[in-house]
Amino acid sequence: MxxxxxxxxxxxxxxxxxxxxxxxxxxxxxxxxxxxxxxxxxSFRFGRPDRCAGRYVYMYDLPPRFNADLARDCRRLSSSTDMCRHLVNDGFGPAITDGGSLPESGAYATDQYMLDLIFHARMRRYECLTADPAAATAVYVPFYAGFDLAMNMDKSDLSERDALPQDMVDWLVRRPEWHAMGGRDHFMLASRPTWDFLRGPDGGWGNALMTYPAIRNMTVLAWEASPWHGNDFAVPFPSHFHPTSDADVVSWQSRMRRQERRLLWCFAGGSRPDSRKTGRNQIIEQCGRSSRCAMLGKAAATKTPGEYLPSHAMRLLESAEFCVQPRGDSYTRKSTFDSILAGCIPVFLHPISAYVQYTWYLPRDYRTYSVFIPQADVNGRNASIEEVLKKIPPAKVAQMREEVIRLIPTVMYRDPAAKGMKFKDAFDIAVERVIDRVAKRRRAAVEGREWQDSVDGYDSWKYDLLEDGHKEIGPHEFDPYISM
Known part of the structure; x- marks a missing residue:
């Protein structure tokens, strides 16, 4: 044969x-x-299946005045504390070595204002980074907008506050990569609330970065977004644990499941100038009268006003079933994500603190992982936080805590050097959602229309809460709590 x-x-x-x-x-x-x-x-590249098909990101190599120079000038970030110490370890800050409740490795004293640096470090090692802008689905702009604002927010001359943002926009719009879609495929991150970049022409707080038409075309990520604007999206605050492997994550989740929680509830925070308005005074008062609640003690405080030792704060959060999360300096606060990391069920007093913010990360049904007690009820002394929490059946508490523990990997930022991890972290989810948004905008452009996934104005937040496939918005249970 x-x-x-x-x-x-x-x-x-x-x-x-x-x-x-x-x-x-x-x-x-x-x-x-x-x-x-x-x-x-x-979907092949060099004869092999291309795992990055549809996921390529092009990152600008910006002039150093837009990022590296700002980091080098870190002493200008704050007049009251040395922020340079937080820049080490790709923005994670100094390693935590005092033991306590955090893991022996992967634990850092991470400052929330370092997210510009953390995100940039992750993008440098992003597996689908490309040097060819024509092959990219999205374009990342590594402008340290939060750093720039911190250095210039006290300037009375508005043109000085806006100088670098305006320079950034002028640089971008001259680039051929920009002209491909007018910036609709571009995205950036700002490690501050959106409000800080929405200053009007008549003055006020912050700068005007996000009022520029060019930036309005982009997708902007921040750790607090505005419910009334359509192009900004909230990503988690960075917490204190940055794992290097899936095993680290699984081990931590298992530990939080086994954790003995001797307290019913706790509050990790202090008073603020608007404490009466936000409910903080009432929380502190109610907790102080309860044998089933605890707050951070004096031993947890550092020399910097309002700052606490991470190990002490995490130990408190891990010891309670519920962690009360009132508004912070703005609507949101870092402690929300510290409590999720600790497997502690968050208790919110305002929908903007989480429910209309982190729609890429948290379940649409907030009842599955959190408790909502209206701020007005707490302020008016019509609600006892402890009585509300005591009425929740133990089986329901266990289900909620399991959902919180399931969320842990999605709201943390892993070590940039980690390889082969299966868990998607906050960075992975943000990039996926940006790419998905850009793809829809590109598809609409091919069809001769503009992709509309939100609007500016009162109803903007409702679009972010729509389930997949739904387009119509209407009355919502949060309407009484949200106003322009």
């Missing part, structure tokens, strides 16, 4: 057959409105 062999004609016939079917599938995708997603036949 002759050994089997292929003739040139047979190779050609098979090749033509594959090409024919590939064209058929591609034609079908055009008709279904999915023209911008190449069929699997084309």
């Amino acid at each position: 002759k050994p089997f062999s292929w003739s040139t004609e047979k190779y050609v016939a098979v090749f033509l057959f594959v090409v024919l079917w590939a064209l058929i599938f591609y034609s079908t995708s055009l008709q279904s409105g999915d023209a911008l997603k190449p069929p699997a036949f084309f």
Whole structure:
């Protein structure tokens, strides 16, 4: 018997057959409105399946005045404390070595204002980073907007406050990468609340970065977004644990499941100038009268006003079933994510503190992982926090805590050097959602329209809460609590 062999004609016939079917599938995708997603036949790179197809990100190599120089000038970030110490370890800050409740490795005294640096460090090691902007789905702008604002917010001359943001915009709009979609495929991160970048022409707090039309075209990430604007999206505050492996994450989750929680509830924080308005005074008063509640003691305080030792704060959060999260200096606060890391069920007093913020990260049904007690009820002394929490059945508490523990990997920022991790962290989810948004905007542009996933104004937040496939908004249970 002759050994089997292929003739040139047979190779050609098979090749033509594959090409024919590939064209058929591609034609079908055009008709279904999915023209911008190449069929699997084309998801190859150098003859191998391309895991990064549709996920490539191009990162600008910005002039150093927009990032590296700002980091080097770190002593200007604060007039009251040395912020330079927080820049080490890719922005995670100094390692925590005093033991306590945090792991022996991967624990850092991370400052929330370092997220510009943390995100940039992760993007440098992003597996689907490309040097070819034409191959990219999205374009990342590593401008340290939070650093710039911190250094210039006290300047009375508004043009001085706006100088670097305006320079940044002028630089961007001259780039050929910008002209491809007018910036609609660009995104950036600002480690401050959105409000800090929405100053009007008549003065006030902050700078005008996010009022520029060019920035309005982009997707902007911040650890507190505005419910009334359509192009900014909230990402988690950085907490204190930055794992290097899946095993680290699983080990931590298991530990939080086994944790003995001797307290019913706790509050990790202090009073603020608006404490009466936000409910903090009432929380402190109610907790002080209860044997089932605890707050941070004097031993937890550092020399910096309002700052606490992470190990002490985490130990408190890990010891309680529920962690009360009133408004911070703004609507949100870092402690929310510290409490999730600690497996502690958060108790919110205002929807903007979480429910209309972190829609990429937290379940739409807030009852599955948290408790809501209206701020007005606490302020008016109409609600006892402890009585509300005591009425929740133990089985329900266990379900909620398990949901919180399940959320842990999604709201932390892993070590940039970690490789092969299966868990998606806060960075991974942010990039995925940005890419998805850009793809929808690109698809709409091909069809000659503008993709509208939100609007500016009172109802903007409602669009972010829509379930997939839904387009109509209407009355919502949070309407009584949210106003312009």
